[in-house]
Amino acid sequence: MSADALAAAHPKDPTVSVLEVRDLTVVTGGHTLLEDVTFSLGPGERVGLIGESGSGKSLTALAVMGLLPEGLTATGTVQLRGVETDLLRIGERERSGLRGRRLGMVFQEPMTALNPLMRVGNQVAEVLRIHGTVDDREDATQRAQRLLADVELPDPGRIARRYPHQLSGGQRQRVMLAMALANGPDVLICDEPTTALDVTVQAQMLQLIAAGVADRTSGLLFISHDLPVVATVCERLLVMYGGRIVEAGPTEELLTRPRHPYTEGLLAASDLEAVDDQGRLPTIPGAVPPDGRFPSGCVFRNRCPRGDEACTVWPGWSGSDGDGVACWYPSEGRHG
Numbered sequence: 001m002s003a004d005a006l007a008a009a010h011p012k013d014p015t016v017s018v019l020e021v022r023d024l025t026v027v028t029g030g031h032t033l034l035e036d037v038t039f040s041l042g043p044g045e046r047v048g049l050i051g052e053s054g055s056g057k058s059l060t061a062l063a064v065m066g067l068l069p070e071g072l073t074a075t076g077t078v079q080l081r082g083v084e085t086d087l088l089r090i091g092e093r094e095r096s097g098l099r100g101r102r103l104g105m106v107f108q109e110p111m112t113a114l115n116p117l118m119r120v121g122n123q124v125a126e127v128l129r130i131h132g133t134v135d136d137r138e139d140a141t142q143r144a145q146r147l148l149a150d151v152e153l154p155d156p157g158r159i160a161r162r163y164p165h166q167l168s169g170g171q172r173q174r175v176m177l178a179m180a181l182a183n184g185p186d187v188l189i190c191d192e193p194t195t196a197l198d199v200t201v202q203a204q205m206l207q208l209i210a211a212g213v214a215d216r217t218s219g220l221l222f223i224s225h226d227l228p229v230v231a232t233v234c235e236r237l238l239v240m241y242g243g244r245i246v247e248a249g250p251t252e253e254l255l256t257r258p259r260h261p262y263t264e265g266l267l268a269a270s271d272l273e274a275v276d277d278q279g280r281l282p283t284i285p286g287a288v289p290p291d292g293r294f295p296s297g298c299v300f301r302n303r304c305p306r307g308d309e310a311c312t313v314w315p316g317w318s319g320s321d322g323d324g325v326a327c328w329y330p331s332e333g334r335h336g
């Protein structure tokens with residue numbers, strides 16, 4: 001089925017998940033990088049994916065977008081709006097038809113995603129024309145300027161004529177967001193979109209992302225290692241460690257009653273009130289294995305204060321897709 005036919009066969013239905021990821025597993029050369037990653041996004045729902053560096057957040061985004069680097073293989077299923085066709089199994093041509101149209105993405109460093117030799121207004125207009133949203137060149141130019149205005153770029157007519165290197169980092173991020181939202185995607189994925197920005201610009205960008213998602217009822221997957229940032233944008237959180245989701249739940253509950261020792265560690269590490277005399281935050285003992293080889297059984301067991309013999313076996317998931325924990329000894333909380 002072509003991307004057009006896929007989109008036409010499944011018009012926006014507010015009752016169907018916009019994105020359903022099941023048992024997503026990514027391997028390279030016999031080494032597992034992601035294992036059984038399962039989650040879904042409802043229409044207009046904002047879900048945060050958090051975890052330390054090397055936990056598998058970006059790989060999750062790239063697998064969903066069909067942009068995994070060469071040598072990495074994905075299995076599982078990734079479905080858009082209940083579409084029977086599995087995005088992991090359709091051809092690259094169909095998938096690239098869905099990218100930029102049904103799936104939008106904003107990366108940490110927009111220079112890698114923008115064409116350095118093309119004026120940014122033309123790049124936004126091209127996204128509209130490639131996907132057939134607007135046929136006429138002049139209309140596309142006008143629409144591109146409106147999109148640049150929507151992301152609150154001052155004097156969008158002037159900005160549109162600039163090349164990426166003539167913009168600040170924050171302005172480039174806004175251009176990326178305009179491109180990602182241009183065709184009203186079902187799903188917007190933002191991977192560390194504000195990490196390189198200063199605090200004020202970061203706050204503006206977060207507001208724009210939240211507003212852009214709300215206007216278009218797109219589902220948002222917001223990736224960051226920065227828990228307080230994710231918590232301001234997302235109503236539900238997925239906590240990832242060692243290529244696995246180890247806890248999931250509503251933001252408020254997860255922040256007040258975390259159950260997994262790793263989530264507890266992340267929270268302690270972002271609690272400004274826990275700063276010591278020298279101004280240092282508590283950190284989670286140990287580190288993510290630099291070679292990406294996590295222990296067998298529970299992936300967190302070599303850093304966990306509560307682990308014992310039982311933890312040499314993977315604990316499995318208890319709870320539902322959107323609310324649960326993978327731990328033999330979770331803290332008392334949402335599931336009693």
Ligand SMILES: Nc1ncnc2c1ncn2[C@@H]1O[C@H](COP(=O)(O)OP(=O)(O)OP(=O)(O)O)[C@@H](O)[C@H]1O
Nearest residue numbers: 028033052053054055056057058059060069225292
């Ligand atoms: N092309 C690749 N080949 C082999 N291993 C890879 C490749 N890309 C990523 N990995 C490994 O997969 C693991 C997860 O990487 P990923 O980039 O998803 O982490 P992340 O959670 O996004 O971290 P960060 O916060 O630093 O962006 C890491 O151990 C990384 O070394």
Ligand code: SF4
Nearest residue numbers: 298304307311327328
């Ligand atoms: S399963 Fe065991 S090692 Fe893993 S997080 Fe739970 S208590 Fe710690």
Ligand SMILES: [Mg+2]
Nearest residue numbers: 057058059191
């Ligand atoms: Mg990353």
